[in-house]
Amino acid sequence: MSLECPLCKSADIADFEQDRRRRYFRCQECYLVFADPECLLSPEEEKAVYDKHENVVEDEGYRRFLSRLATPLMEKMGEGAKQGLDFGCGPGPALAAMLEEAGHQMAVYDPYFAPNLSVLDATYDFVTCTEAIEHFYMPHREWRQLLSLVKPGGWLAIMTKLVIDAPAFKSWHYKNDPTHVSFFSRETFRFLAERDGLDVDFVGNDVILLRKKNE
Numbered sequence: 744m745s746l747e748c749p750l751c752k753s754a755d756i757a758d759f760e761q762d763r764r765r766r767y768f769r770c771q772e773c774y775l776v777f778a779d780p781e782c783l784l785s786p787e788e789e790k791a792v793y794d795k796h797e798n799v800v801e802d803e804g805y806r807r808f809l810s811r812l813a814t815p816l817m818e819k820m821g822e823g824a825k826q827g828l829d830f831g832c833g834p835g836p837a838l839a840a841m842l843e844e845a846g847h848q849m850a851v852y853d854p855y856f857a858p859n860l861s862v863l864d865a866t867y868d869f870v871t872c873t874e875a876i877e878h879f880y881m882p883h884r885e886w887r888q889l890l891s892l893v894k895p896g897g898w899l900a901i902m903t904k905l906v907i908d909a910p911a912f913k914s915w916h917y918k919n920d921p922t923h924v925s926f927f928s929r930e931t932f933r934f935l936a937e938r939d940g941l942d943v944d945f946v947g948n949d950v951i952l953l954r955k956k957n958e
Contacts, residue, residue: 749925750775750882751934760912764919767912767926773934775882776906776926783880784921790855792922793833802837809838809902812873815946816900817845819954824848825868828892831875832857838873866894873902877923890939890955899941899953903927 746756746768753772760767766779784792824846829839832851839849850862870892879885893899904917906928917923932951936943942954 746780748773748775748883749777749780749880750886750931751938752883760909760918762913762918764921767918774906774928774930776912776928778918778924782921783924789878789922792920793855802835805835805837806841809841809873811947812871812900812902812950813838813841813845815950816869816871816898816952817842819898819944819952820869826850827869827871828852828862828865828867830870830872830889830892831878833875838871842871863888863892865892867892867897868894869898869900871900873900876901876903876927877917877925879925882925886935893955895955895958897955899955901932901951901953902949903951904949905929906931 745754747754748756748770751770751773753770755771756768757771758766759769759776765782767776768779769776826848827839827842828850829836829842830852832839832853834856836851836857839851843849850865850867851857852859852862870889872889876882876885889899906912906926912918912926918926929945932943932945932953935941936953940956942956944952946952
């Protein structure tokens with residue numbers, strides 16, 4: 744079987760794990776772990792899973808979860824209102840609401856729940872992507888798109904659970920969601936930061952703040 748990495752397009756791919764649901768591979772170049780492309784859901788099947796999510800703007804527990812990204816991001820950006828985009832906002836754009844309440848101007852985009860393509864024609868002081876990047880079937884495409892949306896000197900803030908190693912992956916609940924297909928690690932984000940000229944900062948176990956360098 745001929746495979747290439749869906750993130751960096753390398754052909755240097757190795758088997759990583761096999762469970763009763765799917766087979767997983769790891770790129771030896773950027774260290775992305777990805778599910779067997781033969782197991783990807785159709786758009787209809789994928790949306791049916793998302794429709795079961797109960798993320799609502801007013802949910803205080805969900806807001807506390809999102810504050811793990813929002814708080815350090817706002818600290819990094821400093822004073823003053825900024826223009827931001829929440830990419831992959833889902834059915835309940837709580838993060839955008841929280842950032843608006845903090846004084847920032849927000850746009851939202853989601854291919855299923857907020858498919859307003861016009862917001863992708865602008866650039867922003869910051870772009871957030873929480874619990875979405877692991878869903879990307881073609882992360883090379885979405886990664887380039889995310890970078891194109893960030894102004895020089897701006898921030899890309901990502902929240903996703905990170906791969907640690909093969910033994911931890913074997914029993915990792917995160918891979919059991921059929922819509923989770925692209926699994927990043929610190930090594931992956933370091934690779935992307937070096938390749939694309941970004942500064943990277945890891946906050947806790949699942950928040951990654953990347954700054955686009957000034958041109």
